[in-house]
Amino acid sequence: MIFLVVLVAALVAFCGYTWAATGLVSVAALVCGALRLILKDRSPWKVRSVPFDAFISFGLGIGLLVTYTSIQLLL
Known part of the structure; x- marks a missing residue:
């Protein structure tokens, strides 16, 4: 399931929609944490442990969005 989300995100990014691809991976990480x-x-x-796995998943989901947004603000 997650493999398909990552595959779709890669195809979307290849088409030039990096914001959508980043959002897909971020949402997938947040859903996995939940x-x-x-x-x-x-x-x-x-x-x-459950708290560790959830923390890493939520951190990845939020971190991807924050990092992508900060890079876009620099450009």
Whole structure:
């Protein structure tokens, strides 16, 4: 599932819509973090603890948007 989102985001970025591609990956990371919090130990993927996995996912989702926005403001 996540692989398909990343594949679609890569195709969208290749077409020149980097903001949309960044948004897709960011939303996917946020959804993964939310799913990890909801499913807890029943989650199909487990890297570390539930709080760690959720923190990393939320950090990636928010960090991608903040980084992309700051780069656009510099240009």
